[in-house]
Amino acid sequence: MIEFKINDQPVEAQAGWTVLDTARQYGIHIPTLCHHEAVEPSGNCRLCVVELRDGDWSKVVISCMYPVQDGLQVYTDSDRVKNVRRWILEMLLSECPASSEIQRLAQEYGVEQTRFAIHDPEEDCILCGLCVRTCKEVVGVSAISMVGRGVHKVIGTPYMMPSDACVACGSCVTVCPTGAMRRRLDLVRGEPKTRMAHSAV
Amino acid sequence: MSDQNKRVGVFLCECGRRIAPLLDLAGLRQKLQDQDAAATVAIEPFPCLPPGMASMKKIIQDNDINRVVVAGCEARIMLKKLERELAEVGLEQGQIDMVNLRDHVAQVHDLAPEEMAAKGYKLIKAAVAGLEALESTPKELVEWNGPVVILGGGIATYAAAQELVRREIDCIIAVVTDDWEDEIRMLHEHYPGERHYYDRLENIMREVDQSPYVRRITVGNLSKLIGRTGNYQLTFEDMGSELPRVYQAGAVIACLDGQMLNQGTDFGHDGVNVICHTEAEEMIWTRGVPEGKVLFWLNDYEANQSEFVHLSARAAWAMGRYMRDHSPNTQVTIMYNSKMPIPLSAGERKLGRQLGITWVPYDGALRPTVQQGYLTYCDPESHIEQEMPWDKLILSPRRSLGQEVTKVAQVMGLDVREGEFLEQKHAKVRPEMQGREETFLAGSARYPCDLHEALRQGRRAAAKTAELVLKAKAGELYAPRMVCVVDTSKCIGCGLCKEICDCGGIEPVEGHGGGIPRHVDPLVCTGGGTCAAACPYHALTLQNNTLAQREARVAALARDLAPGEAIAFGCAWGGLAAADNAGVKGLKYSPGTYMLGVSCIGQIDPSVMARALLEGSPGVLLIGCPPEECHHSYGVDHTWSRVNMIRKLLEFSGMDRRRVALAHSDLNQPEEYIKTVESFERLMAELGPIEQTPENLEKLQGIYATVNNPRVRWVIGATMRRPWEDVYPGNQRNALAFDQDLLGILMEEFVRERVTRILQTEKRPMKLPELAGAIKEEPELVRESLHEMVSEGVIGRLHKDGVAYYVLRT
Amino acid sequence: MSTAPVEVDIDEIIERYPGKQEYLIFLLQDVQSAFRYIPPEALELICDHTGVPLSQAYSVATFYKSFSLKPKGEHQVKVCLGTACHLKGGERLVDDLERKLKVKAGETTADLLVTLETVNCLGCCALSPVVVVDDDYLAQATSGKLNKKLKSLAAQ
């Protein structure tokens, strides 16, 4: 049994758990975007940052991957943590203006508006890669992947053509935290031959 | 086996704040415990995270739980993880079920927490009932017996064999000649312009020929194939050779090449100076490279095969290069439709310039005309008709499937369609199924390709096959658990299942004359289950996901439904996924529909629909994929026939036809899904519940019996053929006539089943008016049925006081 | 008339390495240097060989800057944008070349003659700003020197 503190509250955990696992077990809320229980964490969105302190020493880490250790002192809402979250959300607001989930989160964390220019008002993908990880780890087909690097990165299929590997299961849409996969799904699975909106009952 | 004692554990998930405060979980647990609905009930903040998982495992072990319901989120995403983790405490696939409390209840309805809990309770109870009806099967190893047989005679044979021998896997190659060098000599008939590759091909062939793992047989075409993966028996046509004709095989790879035909005389083809690629190659073999002006005309557009023009262009380029390399006095020109990009790299273009091979475009709007010594074409720049001189004019070949290849493909059980190559697009349900042809089909008969691609296909097929062989060798090749199995004691070998099976998993067993029992290839079966739902005798079962389970589930749910509530089935690729996505999006809709997930709507036996109505559901809504997107090919279409049957029976019974309905849902259109369920709910509210009068119950019992009647099932099964078959119902020459026949049969059996039931329950001889009165049908109608039943010997007739009494034969 | 083979045997390249994921980048590099880009067929063959899903190989091929999925031109013009070259006007040379060649950095001219690229540092900071044309280093490059060099390429 490992004992440590989250926001000064003593908690117990087992080896192999992360700080986030433990926090959730104790009902301590830490926001996440790229985390999904069905796939391995990847640490992309950085929203789940927490601060570790030990005397004067302090460090910001991501709770979704930080392994629990005896005697940790974790703070989920310190000034440093808030600064990181604020900027992430402010940047996401301008990067993914079309996502209501981002707007909701931003509001929750007190970010009302963004100082940055909006490049694409339609954009809603935060490139958290959940869809890619789900396609690989849960569905097992790896139909989609990250394409390109850095600022040019997008979610896509080989050659940006409908993928032969895709089984059209829609898991990517289901796990997507911002709803961005929805409008990308047809690029992946191909245009359906028939699209029936509604059947008469 | 612990299965004797079925102990179900229910785990309720808080999912952070996404279920817990919205839905009264504590109350739900209390109710489940009070009602003794499960062996144990627990609430976890996140069962899916390590702390929750650890807690679940402990509870499962401490309480000897052998079946688990996790009520939290989508099974589509989370079930695999649960299966993987809970395997550690002995739970197998099929023993874990999920209820999506979050996306089907908490996130989508505007209800009080207790009301939410009430809905969750019903869904969970139904899931528990389903699991209690589960007879879990033991793990089954796939039997592997025999080498890999590579047949069909295509050139990919060698690449496939090479791949296998490199993995030390035994194989038999069925080829046309004893000597592989002859095959190279003839190769250009299928793959012209590939000389640069011959050295490499020779190395492959030599390696295969010298390998101790390869046995080379020269036999006729495949004439019969029976068995299943791991255990096939192949029969070849008699070629008069001394070799045996019958072989045992663990797996089969067919290497089939398309054929190349010459163009017609409308292109000036004369076989001497105006020739096709294959003839040009033959000429080079026999007489060497011709001198003078050689003109390749890539006439694939004009021959209506523009999709293959790149292949022709590459072949022409390769032949042209060969000519220039071997004959300084040959000039090579390649004429191409300006719509086509030249398929050459920067390096090849440079080489082309050095060699002096010229590419001349023409305007495709004007078809070039062949004259003696010239080809007239329209210059795309100037629009002037120009003439290109030639001494030899070489045309692209026509690509098609040969007759023998077609026959082999048919024996292999492939879809062979007029005028098409063998590659088919499949809807896919499991990653390992992708493009199933890839595991056993290679060569230009799949789709026209160059030699390199054909060999690649061979290698790829062999690599996929090798995975199976190696797994089998290691004793690790298990049959998937959710597949169909045949009860041979019930199977009469009618062949209906084989006919409607979309995955090709059902095969006949070699045996005794007429009634050939069937069996299922578990490695091919996709677990869609429409075959099981069609079997007239219930001889097919989708194991670990049986009809009995589904009936138990709907029965439990239907009994609990409040007025205005109804049952829906959604397939994981359509309705269920759309429902999940509605929850993810947090869309709100009315709460009256209870969604039960299935892998394909086609596995809903009409018996399940009838049972739901019988147990008190006012209606059943089946939500499948959009038509033509069915992952199990025809599940949705088959469902239509079943729904249609129930609707007819409802009408016979004086109930509204619309109580059973089929809908389609795209997983990416949750808003449309909501329209579907709300529309159905409105209808249910309008119709109200089916009154539980004895008369109605009798009729519903009758419907239930009728849909399980072998004759009815056979008729329904036999009439839901593949939609693309133009015999029926694609081309409904006599749609109405058929429907009238169907109505007649249904009515007949409906009456007979009910008469039988009345006689069974009353256990006494009954008169016609009594019987007609009991089932509330016209005496005339009942009389007819009684007469037939008597003449068939199903019931007996007694006369007492000049009055006929009917009695059940024992 | 006889010519040296221009195309490399793709199968030969594939067989240089065992079929494991760790050799994916090796294979892509060898294909890249043989063809100067990665043809789609080659990518699929590499996937078959290494067992890496196509999407993942595509992801790798687009992640690393040295791989190109589009054919490259006959000549390569690389402008160094290392810090030393930046301080001495490397960007200016890129702008200038983009104007002259009418392509953006990373692109190839329509006639497949020249591909314009930028590199981070070539390690010859003493010569900054540096432009490398094929294997030829232009030290202290200027717009005028580039004009001359481009002309000589076109004349070849």
Place this chain on the structure above:
Amino acid sequence: MAETNVAQSFTERRLGSAADLKLYQEELLAQKDPQQAEVIVCYGTGCLAAGAEQVEAALKEALDQAGLDTKVRPLIKTTGCRGFCSRGPLVVIQPEGLFYQKVKASDAEEIVQTTLVEGQPVERLLYQDPQSGEPIPREQDIPFYKKQHRLVLGRIGSVDPTDIRESIAAGAYQALAKVLTGMSPEDVVSEVEKSGLRGRGGAGFPTGRKWRGALKAIEKKGRPVYVVCNGDEGDPGAFMDCMIMEGDPHAVLEGMIIAAYALGSEQGYIYVRHEYPVAIKHLDLAMEQARSLGLLGDNILGSDFCFDLRINRGAGAFVCGESTALFTSIEGLAGEPRPKYVRSVEEGLWGRPTVLNNVESWANVPLIINNGADWFAGIGVPHSTGTKVFSLVGKVNNVGLVEVPMGTSLVEIIEEIGGGVPGGEPFKAVQTGGPSGGCIPYSLKDVPVDYDSLSKVGSMMGSGGMIVMDERDCVVDVARYFLRFLEEESCGKCIPCRLGLTRLREMLDDFSKGKGTEKDVEEIESLGEAIKDGSLCALGGSAPNPVLTTLQYFRDEYLAHINERRCPAGICKELISYQIDQEACTGCRTCARLCPQEAISGEKKKPHTIDQDKCIQCGICLESCNFGAVQVISPALVSQKSQEAAS
């Protein structure tokens, strides 16, 4: 270089023991006539780019022509980088040690005739003292070299890196022999610990402690354990690792083999940036030759110890210099970093214990073993022992590779070794540590260059790039440059780095256009902190450093941009304009011909003018003017068009 012959001659010999190696070294030394003349041509990248190959060919031809007697005929040898790149191509004539600089192919005949035949130096090719103008004939007397302490670079420039025999003769693999004959793995690790060697790749983690950590991890997890060399030197303006790999690959190999012995590793990897084809070639050759001699592979020097190496070429991703990204890249994936909450000595390559050091660190290991930890610890300053190699570039006279003891002051390196800024004015700032480092202003010129002092002033040692800036370099522009570089090189995995760098750069873009407020300066600092805290790996975690340090030391210059719309250095395009000095212009028309906008007009031989409306500030006129007539004005002239628009 005579690769093929060399490779062939090894198949006969396999060194069966440490004594055998010693014997072989003595044999090789005995074969050499110390009086034999040697013509050494530097084949460093700088010299090659400047035409060293042609010089070598010309020298060969001149020697053939001269028909010198074979007995006295000198040996032509090519070596790795001599370091004095701004003077390349370099040729050194041994045994006299004559140092010829800026040699051209056309000089070959004269060198052969005057120096080799007649025994006289060619005066005009000698280096001239910049102060006195006196020629300095010998390398070691040149100020650039005099102040240096070349240990890691010791063999470079004197041995042909493609011939292992030269390196062996010069002492290569003696440390390995020492380790195999008399040191236990524990001895090796504690020796390295004692030496105080710290990682030369950037962060300066003590190498010995890293090895110790790996030993502990092995106790827990068992083997395999991997040793990896990080040769993915990506910092723009840094090329010392490249020169070490090219010039003395055996030092790197030897260091790795010693570590492998200490840790019980059987497989190592060298990850080299693909832009370094020569380094790859030389390492490959060195490995092949070492294998055939029994210095690498099975049963090294006849012992039971087996270890082999493989080279992984990078594929063009700066981020792969980050340890976890480098591992994912070796594993065959896109080089995205992984969170490092479990150290790589425990969970590195393929999740196994892994020791990763950079090229220069590895090359230090044999020195420590050979000379002892105490000797090594005696060089430099406490906590930063040994020497460090820097690549000195930018606005400095002596561009090149320098090696100095840790703790040497910045001003010594730049002014004394580097010869100061061209034109003689003091430098404005020095950027150290590459894109992750910071800018140190002239006022801190006396700061000793060691790990701790550099971090104290907000910069870092980094891998050793040292970029000198003068008054004509704008700090806003430099900060933007590094940000743009990192933006382009960010792997894009985590949001703070992928989005943050772009946004930070956009804020600086505004500054460079004169837009922004003092409040924005604070916002930049706040965002910078968020990126540092929030980023997944060191690339993002240190990316704001150039901005934050320039803000610390050059805040006024930032403020000049926004408050006065003025770029003091005359760099930021939007804030400057070009003007032609009517007095100085000779009307030669060069600028007018080259101007892409045809903005320059004027008659031949009469002063020209620039049409400000057409000018795009490309700077070609400035660069092309031979008379210094083009001037940069900041704040910018307001163009006619915008004047009209305003009125």
